[in-house]
Amino acid sequence: MIYFYDGSKPSFLTALLAAYSDDGAVLSSRSAQLGLGEKTVFVHADPQRAEKAEQRLLSYDPKCMQDLDLLLRSGADDRDKVAFDYFRLLAARKHPVRGMLAEDAAAAADDCIRRVEYEVHRFHGFVRFLESASGALYAPIAPDNDICDLLLPHFCARLAQCPFVIHDVKRKRAAVYDGTHTFTAPLDRAEVALSADEAAWQELWKKYYKSVNIPSRERLKQMRGYMPVRYWKFMPEKLGDLK
Amino acid sequence: MISEEKLQILTESAKYDVSCSSSGSRRKNEGGIGNGYAAGCCHSFTPDGRCISLLKILLSNDCIFRCKYCMSRADADVPRATATPEEICTLVMDFYKRNYIEGLFLSSAVVKSPDYAMEQLVRTVKMLRTEYNFHGYIHVKGIPHADSLLAHEAAKYADRMSYNIELPSETSLKLLAPQKSKESLLLPMKQLQRETLAFRAEKRKGYFLPAGQTTQMIIGASPEPDGQILRLTQSLYRANGLKRVYYSSYVPVVQDSLLPAVGAKPMREHRLYEADWLLRFYGFSAEEIVEDDGNLSLELDPKCAWALRNPQFFPVEVNRAPLEVLLRVPGIGARSAQKILSARRYAKLGFSDLKKMRVVLKRARHFITAGGKFFGTENQAVLRGLLTAGEAQAGAVQLDFFRELQAARTALTGEL
Numbered sequence: 001m002i003y004f005y006d007g008s009k010p011s012f013l014t015a016l017l018a019a020y021s022d023d024g025a026v027l028s029s030r031s032a033q034l035g036l037g038e039k040t041v042f043v044h045a046d047p048q049r050a051e052k053a054e055q056r057l058l059s060y061d062p063k064c065m066q067d068l069d070l071l072l073r074s075g076a077d078d079r080d081k082v083a084f085d086y087f088r089l090l091a092a093r094k095h096p097v098r099g100m101l102a103e104d105a106a107a108a109a110d111d112c113i114r115r116v117e118y119e120v121h122r123f124h125g126f127v128r129f130l131e132s133a134s135g136a137l138y139a140p141i142a143p144d145n146d147i148c149d150l151l152l153p154h155f156c157a158r159l160a161q162c163p164f165v166i167h168d169v170k171r172k173r174a175a176v177y178d179g180t181h182t183f184t185a186p187l188d189r190a191e192v193a194l195s196a197d198e199a200a201w202q203e204l205w206k207k208y209y210k211s212v213n214i215p216s217r218e219r220l221k222q223m224r225g226y227m228p229v230r231y232w233k234f235m236p237e238k239l240g241d242l243k
Numbered sequence: 244m245i246s247e248e249k250l251q252i253l254t255e256s257a258k259y260d261v262s263c264s265s266s267g268s269r270r271k272n273e274g275g276i277g278n279g280y281a282a283g284c285c286h287s288f289t290p291d292g293r294c295i296s297l298l299k300i301l302l303s304n305d306c307i308f309r310c311k312y313c314m315s316r317a318d319a320d321v322p323r324a325t326a327t328p329e330e331i332c333t334l335v336m337d338f339y340k341r342n343y344i345e346g347l348f349l350s351s352a353v354v355k356s357p358d359y360a361m362e363q364l365v366r367t368v369k370m371l372r373t374e375y376n377f378h379g380y381i382h383v384k385g386i387p388h389a390d391s392l393l394a395h396e397a398a399k400y401a402d403r404m405s406y407n408i409e410l411p412s413e414t415s416l417k418l419l420a421p422q423k424s425k426e427s428l429l430l431p432m433k434q435l436q437r438e439t440l441a442f443r444a445e446k447r448k449g450y451f452l453p454a455g456q457t458t459q460m461i462i463g464a465s466p467e468p469d470g471q472i473l474r475l476t477q478s479l480y481r482a483n484g485l486k487r488v489y490y491s492s493y494v495p496v497v498q499d500s501l502l503p504a505v506g507a508k509p510m511r512e513h514r515l516y517e518a519d520w521l522l523r524f525y526g527f528s529a530e531e532i533v534e535d536d537g538n539l540s541l542e543l544d545p546k547c548a549w550a551l552r553n554p555q556f557f558p559v560e561v562n563r564a565p566l567e568v569l570l571r572v573p574g575i576g577a578r579s580a581q582k583i584l585s586a587r588r589y590a591k592l593g594f595s596d597l598k599k600m601r602v603v604l605k606r607a608r609h610f611i612t613a614g615g616k617f618f619g620t621e622n623q624a625v626l627r628g629l630l631t632a633g634e635a636q637a638g639a640v641q642l643d644f645f646r647e648l649q650a651a652r653t654a655l656t657g658e659l
Contacts, residue, residue: 099585099586099588099589100586100590101582101585101599101600102589102590102596102599102600103589103590107599121282121284124280124284125284126286126287128342128343129342130341131340131341137341155342157272158278158378158379159276160276161274162276162340197244197337200244201244201337203247204244204245204247204250204334205338205341207247207251208250208298208338209287209295210251211250211251211254211255212254212257212258212289212295213258213289214258214289214291214293214494216494217291217292217494218290219290219291219292220290220292221292222288222292223290223291223292226288226292227287227288237287
């Protein structure tokens with residue numbers, strides 16, 4: 001049986017309860033290929049049951065909800081299966097299973113969480129702000145995972161005086177800091193009037209990027225490994241290299 | 244705003260400096276812009292595979308020193324430029340705000356005199372910290388022979404400082420960088436180390452070199468063997484408390500009869516870094532890695548080479564071996580070792596489990612048993628062949644027109 005849920009935490013927990021004792025259960029929050037005669041259920045979040053499930057899981061592992069939050073942010077195709085298997089294992093063992101890396105479910109969840117966290121770390125560096133005419137900063141990003149609000153604490157700490165918007169153009173969501181508060185909001189597209197100097201600073205940055213390179217030691221593969229081409233779209237220094 | 248041309252000149256003279264790390268500082272943002280990021284952060288990567296973390300730039304490339312290997316030396320015919328402290332400060336602020344960089348790596352040629360050059364560096368970082376209210380990462384290069392008070396002043400504002408020891412021995416330093424001396428590089432290093440320790444002991448507020456000191460040396464411009472280089476490195480870590488020692492393979496940007504005409508092999512630099520990691524994170528000592536006057540093997544990594552020399556320690560059982568023993572297994576790094584420690588608390592691990600955990604077994608399988616099973620080979624010669632497979636053969640030499648081969652000579656004299 002395929003259990004469809006909407007990708008949110010309460011609906012995942014409700015689906016987990018419904019599917020727990022079903023051996024052939026598959027969880028899905030996206031469109032899925034149906035087998036012939038396959039049965040499907042659409043799970044609607046039940047706040048009370050979800051809360052109860054959460055308390056039970058927390059009693060097994062106090063940190064498991066952080067894991068769930070990160071797993072549900074993953075953009076990987078198999079993340080529903082990974083999350084389901086991980087929590088089913090946790091429910092069966094009734095103690096933290098994070099370190100049981102010889103178990104497939106725990107190893108897969110560990111991988112999946114690591115990917116999300118690694119992308120957050122990467123974007124601490126790869127976000128490129130544009131300065132708007134008002135002085136506020138705007139950065140479009142298109143990450144693999146749903147991480148734009150996870151970037152907020154890092155940038156709030158260092159740009160405390162400066163309001164900014166980090167816009168996930170793929171998921172049409174924005175993480176906003178207005179100088180005192182942070183929040184997330186749906187944002188389809190943004191029109192930003194750039195400051196007078198913005199283009200000149202970008203040119204200067206491109207010049208720096210070109211000058212600091214040592215052409216006789218070209219290692220393109222290594223560069224692409226560290227900074228995959230899919231991230232180049234919003235980086236001024238790499239735009240020229242995108243065909 | 245600094246002109247593009249000036250930026251280019253000052254960047255190109257700074258780019259051979261290797262250090263670009265921004266780690267180790269937890270400086271807080273105190274009402275301005277920027278903070279430290281203890282783990283370090285890379286903001287971009289250049290086509291040579293190196294990261295851009297800091298804005299690496301010289302304040303000036305107008306030098307009075309004549310270090311043979313340096314492209315900015317006094318008698319070189321290169322365009323000269325000098326930036327003002329204000330130009331550097333606005334550049335840092337605007338790049339930082341746009342998240343292009345994690346901070347500043349400021350260095351300078353020896354303009355007019357060592358004291359003058361160092362003064363300019365201090366002025367710039369002080370201005371950046373106090374007037375521009377910048378709290379991001381700053382790495383300042385120390386100028387040899389400058390007054391010790393200036394070094395102290397710079398350390399109050401910088402997160403990290405470095406004096407480049409340039410060459411691995413005093414003889415080479417005298418030959419290639421005649422105006423620098425061993426003392427002019429090591430004494431300020433020691434002074435800053437003492438002052439940092441004193442500052443920490445007093446538990447005063449504020450910062451004094453929170454990310455410590457580093458240094459850099461050029462490999463392949465002078466004849467020192469790897470054994471000597473690693474012993475020097477080890478003493479710098481142990482006695483001088485350095486955070487990092489960087490190696491830079493010699494690139495012939497300058498022609499001089501005292502310098503080799505070809506650059507050092509990148510592989511040598513790579514092996515030195517591997518050995519450096521073994522010193523810092525894997526509990527090895529320089530004496531174990533390579534003998535005094537020996538060089539590291541180019542076709543085998545230093546840990547593999549050590550394991551082959553010491554077969555009496557292997558194989559080790561992954562389910563029982565302590566961390567420090569696991570770390571000495573070729574192919575098992577810090578992360579794999581941690582994974583093994585974690586997973587074996589719950590279940591006895593076999594080879595299939597290790598594979599599942601993505602522990603790389605290509606080399607490790609010859610040195611471990613998992614649940615008592617061994618899947619490697621014990622024959623030393625075969626093992627050596629397997630470990631170097633696909634790499635250059637040991638002892639193979641590029642034929643040289645001028646080198647007299649033993650066989651060729653005997654053939655000529657008819658003694659065959």
